[in-house]
Amino acid sequence: AGLTLGTTRPGNVFRALVEATAFGSRRIVEHMKGQGLRIDSVNAIGGISKKAPFVMQTLADVLDMPIRVVRSEQTCALGAAMFAAVAAGVYKDINEATRHMGSDIEAEYRPDEKRALIYEKLYKKYLELAKLAETIN
Numbered sequence: 330a331g332l333t334l335g336t337t338r339p340g341n342v343f344r345a346l347v348e349a350t351a352f353g354s355r356r357i358v359e360h361m362k363g364q365g366l367r368i369d370s371v372n373a374i375g376g377i378s379k380k381a382p383f384v385m386q387t388l389a390d391v392l393d394m395p396i397r398v399v400r401s402e403q404t405c406a407l408g409a410a411m412f413a414a415v416a417a418g419v420y421k422d423i424n425e426a427t428r429h430m431g432s433d434i435e436a437e438y439r440p441d442e443k444r445a446l447i448y449e450k451l452y453k454k455y456l457e458l459a460k461l462a463e464t465i466n
Contacts, residue, residue: 347384348448351391352455358392370395372434374404379435389438391452393445401432 332345358368371394377384378398389396401407411426420426 344387347387348391348451349455350384351388351448352452354388355391355452356456356459368394370397372396373398374401382436382438385436385438386441389440390444391448393440393449395440396438397434398436398438399432400435404432407432 332342336342358371362368371388371392373385373388373396378396385396385398407430411420411423411430414420414426414430415423420429
């Protein structure tokens with residue numbers, strides 16, 4: 330995969346970890362799509378999405394879809410409140426609750442076409458390595 334004992338730049342190791350994580354995320358997304366789900370974009374929450382633009386851009390490039398970072402600091406609590414509002418009859422459904430209570434998007438990462446093409450090739454290599462690893466276990 331290109332990582333050797335001679336790899337000296339910490340940035341190379343960090344990039345490899347970010348890309349491996351993004352490839353794992355892509356595998357999950359592809360599995361979900363294979364089950365009939367339509368996924369056109371991803372909403373990201375939490376610390377990394379707010380503090381690591383490189384990670385988020387890499388994920389957008391690997392997934393080849395937009396990544397939107399939700400502004401709310403308490404996204405899970407906000408979602409629970411939305412469902413509670415629907416259950417209490419304040420809103421007729423979750424779509425209406427989302428329109429009235431939803432959080433703004435603070436950043437959006439769009440895939441770069443050139444990098445997405447490169448990552449497409451690297452993702453195929455990732456899948457080959459995953460198959461090889463399965464035979465070892």
